[in-house]
Amino acid sequence: MNNRLDIRAVLIGLLMFFAIWQVLAWMIQRPIMPSPFQVLPIFFGSLFGELGIHFLASTGRVLAAIALAVVSAVPIGLGLGQMPQVNRIFAPLIAIVYPIPKIVFLPVIYVLMGITDISKIFLIALIIFFQILVVVRDEAANLHPELILSVRSLGAGRRALFRYVYFPASLPAVLTALRVSVGTAVAVLFIAEQSLTTYGLGYFIVVETYQVLRYPEMYAGILAMGLLGLVLYLIIYHLELKVNYYRAEEQN
Amino acid sequence: MITIKNLTFAYGSRAPIFQGYSLEIERGEALSIIGPSGCGKTTLLYLLAGLRHPQAGSITIDQNPITRPRPRSGLVLQDHGLLPWQTVRENARLGLTIWGFYGSDGRHAPVDENISSRQADLRVDGWLAKLGIESLRDQYPLKLSRGQRQRTAIARTLAMQPDVLLMDEPFSALDAPTREDLQKFIIDLHAASDLTYIIVTHDIEVAVVMGKKILALAKGCNQNAHMIDNACAGPTTGRRQDEFQQTCEDVRDLLGSLT
Secondary structure, eight states, X not given: OOSOOOHHHHHHHHHHHHHHHHHHHHHHOSTTSOOHHHHHHHHHHHHTTHHHHHHXXXXXXXXXXXXXXXXXXXXXXXXXXXXXHHHHHHHHHHHHHTTSOGGGGXXXXXXXXXXXXXXXXHHHXXXXXHHHHHHXXXXXXXXXXXXXHHHHHTXXXXXXXIIIIIHHHHHHHHHHHHHHHHHHHHHHHHHHTTSSOSOSHHHIIIIIIGGGTXXXXXXXXXXXXXXXXXXXXXXXXXXXXXXXXXXXXXXX | OEEEEEEEEOSTTSOOSEEEEEEEEOTTOEEEEEOOTTSSHHHHHHHHHTSSOOSEEEEEETTEEOSXXXXXXXXXXXXXXXXXXXXXXHHHHHHHHHHHHHOSOSSXXXXXXXXXXXXXXXXXXXXXXXXXXXXXXXXXXXXXXXXXXXXXXXXXXXXXXXXXXXXESTTTTSOHHHHHHHHHHHHHHHHTSOOEEEEEESOXXXXXXXXXXXXXXXXXXXXXXXXXXXXXXXXXXXXOHXXXXXXXXXXXXXXXXXX
């Protein structure tokens, strides 16, 4: 993480983003590219109304998917990392499935699990699951055997090893995996929400605005979705800095 | 008393490192284990710590068979084994924290000792002070020198008040003053208590300074214990040079005769 993000950097970034947007709006001069001065009032005006409800629906789905993925991938990753003989059996399967864009399973999941929120959450969780699984497994496997032995000599059994060694050792990697996969998660959410729901930013952007040519409102939706991705990214990034405190100290 | 009877141990399907190996170590002994790399000296230490298990034979400490780490045996490894995300103080307290995590169950923690969190803090701070690292207690291991990390690891083990202290090359990466200082610390601690310590080293001089008895291991399969008594163990200061050099020669000859 040499690309440090503080409040100043975020503000400057936002300013440049809106400046370029404004320039594009001047150059293109068509309804599909409204000026941010037209979009921002709509965005803030509806954020506590209709848009806000769609925003909350999308946020809820992403958070549920993150929770589901973390709760399932961390224990499995730790288990595989600690048990090389089991890992050897599953490693080829994981290596094959890991790079598959999980969105292609969308129709299968819809048919098998029904067209509910559960199936959308499951699809997003699937993407994050493999990211976390792989890093946690590798992190647990890379822990120095002597470290484990010396902590075991203090009396630690499996439970204490998990609590005092494996969990804190893999936490930074879990957050890094989340940070890099949250963008993909929001992208897949956008696609999953385009059908078979009436709430969510994907639905709002495609069905409620784009298809009926409400371009400024559509941009408010795009801003909201961008905000969702950005806020999640910043929160995870901040947590990452926090759990890496002992490394940050070293650099000073 | 530590008793090893007819020990046989091999890694996987490789040739055994120990076969029918027997050894007795008295309570309060100061023992050095020396030998070339790959001779099984660290393995023997892990067996005594309950981290490896004999294929045949038995290891007992005070008549209790060692099948898992024993709460009153302390282990200090060369690679320190400190948690990088914990401060010196948290690391030094880790053993007592794990005892607290399990309670006095007799498996992970001793039955006869149930110390409060505050008592644990005080005891850890006491050891940090004795080892001269109390000013570093809020630092993280990555920022420390090797000597400071080794002191932290020793404080962590001593905070658990072991009666057997097992050390694997504890001084090997240290500069001479730090090494001598820590050697003296362990020797003084041993003199003031009935602590049994066993130190594994590849360095003949360290073995002679630290071990009132010196156990030599051979590369290959160890079947008989080769132990010599050492009258000139102790801190380097005031050492009778001739006798010390002679003992080092004796150890060297013994090691030579084993290969």
